[in-house]
Amino acid sequence: MAYGKAFTFMFEDPNWVRKLVIGTLLVLIGIFLSWLLIGFIPLLIVGGYTLDLIRNVVNRQRHPLPEWEDWGGMLVRGIKVAAAFVIWFLPLIVVAIPLAIGGNLTESNSGGAQAVGALLLTCGTCLSLLWGLFVTLLSPAILIRLAAFERFASAFEVGALWSLTRDHIGPVIIALLLTWVASLIAGIAGMLGLVFCIVGVLITIPLASLWQYLVMGHLFGQIGAEAGYGPSLRGLEPLEPIVPPSPAPEPFMAEDLPSVAEPVVIVPAAEPPPPEPPAVVPPAEPPPSETLAELLPPEPPIELPPPEPPAGSPEEPPVPPAA
Numbered sequence: 001m002a003y004g005k006a007f008t009f010m011f012e013d014p015n016w017v018r019k020l021v022i023g024t025l026l027v028l029i030g031i032f033l034s035w036l037l038i039g040f041i042p043l044l045i046v047g048g049y050t051l052d053l054i055r056n057v058v059n060r061q062r063h064p065l066p067e068w069e070d071w072g073g074m075l076v077r078g079i080k081v082a083a084a085f086v087i088w089f090l091p092l093i094v095v096a097i098p099l100a101i102g103g104n105l106t107e108s109n110s111g112g113a114q115a116v117g118a119l120l121l122t123c124g125t126c127l128s129l130l131w132g133l134f135v136t137l138l139s140p141a142i143l144i145r146l147a148a149f150e151r152f153a154s155a156f157e158v159g160a161l162w163s164l165t166r167d168h169i170g171p172v173i174i175a176l177l178l179t180w181v182a183s184l185i186a187g188i189a190g191m192l193g194l195v196f197c198i199v200g201v202l203i204t205i206p207l208a209s210l211w212q213y214l215v216m217g218h219l220f221g222q223i224g225a226e227a228g229y230g231p232s233l234r235g236l237e238p239l240e241p242i243v244p245p246s247p248a249p250e251p252f253m254a255e256d257l258p259s260v261a262e263p264v265v266i267v268p269a270a271e272p273p274p275p276e277p278p279a280v281v282p283p284a285e286p287p288p289s290e291t292l293a294e295l296l297p298p299e300p301p302i303e304l305p306p307p308e309p310p311a312g313s314p315e316e317p318p319v320p321p322a323a
Helices: 016-032 037-058 071-088 091-106 110-151 152-156 157-165 169-193 199-224
Strands: none
Touching: 016 037, 016 169, 016 199, 037 071, 037 110, 037 152, 037 199, 071 110, 071 152, 091 157, 110 157, 110 199, 152 157, 157 169, 169 199
16 A cells, blocks of 8 residues: 555645645635534535545546535535444443443542442443444444445445454554544644644645545545455446456256156258259350361372373374374
């Protein structure tokens, strides 16, 4: 966990001046109107703003300092925070009864009454301290679950609250101690501001009070992020859409097979139609070829010599040409 960053993260926001000025004005109005019932409204809005800061830190936003918007929503969330802690501290009212009785008995002149009164005071004080310590240890888990689910009932789910506190008891104790240190620093800054009377009342005290709440919210948000109260839980705005994993296929069991007594009807598969015979294409007739005699050139006629007369026959005299 980045414990040191909780003291300075608000100054890393690009609009930190405007956001701190608005928060300081709300705290200032709440301080001046605290004697009226309406004076609690600005302080409740600051409480809802702190809850939004816790949610942003759990979501691991780069600049977790929220914007001053959704005033009605912040007021409702602040009322939930205040009502939750009022209910958690109701047992102290029950413990206050024996404390009051014991205080009256200690003022009695009877020695026995004084002893009983001292016993009641001792037991009541111990019970008050133990209950206050228990609720203080659960306070980070209460705020984290309210920020995560925005359900009022989530602040009283003791099993989940104790599980979150027990599993992260080290960071919880450190965060509570650093929150006490922040309140101490804020008190000292407020006292120093009183030296400059108007500055201390109008600026230093409300600004220091707001800074203390922001430090506490960032520390508790880091615990929630480390515990896994991120976008995967219901009630948070995820930075990116989460694709649910596909369900694993169910394993094949022997019980899934049909029993022997059950008739199994086997439907034969439809036979595919016989393939059509390929179309027979008659071969193309070759062009008529020319005969060899037509291709060869014509031969000249052969002239035979005149037959020779047989031997012993008188030669015919040559015929004289006509005159």
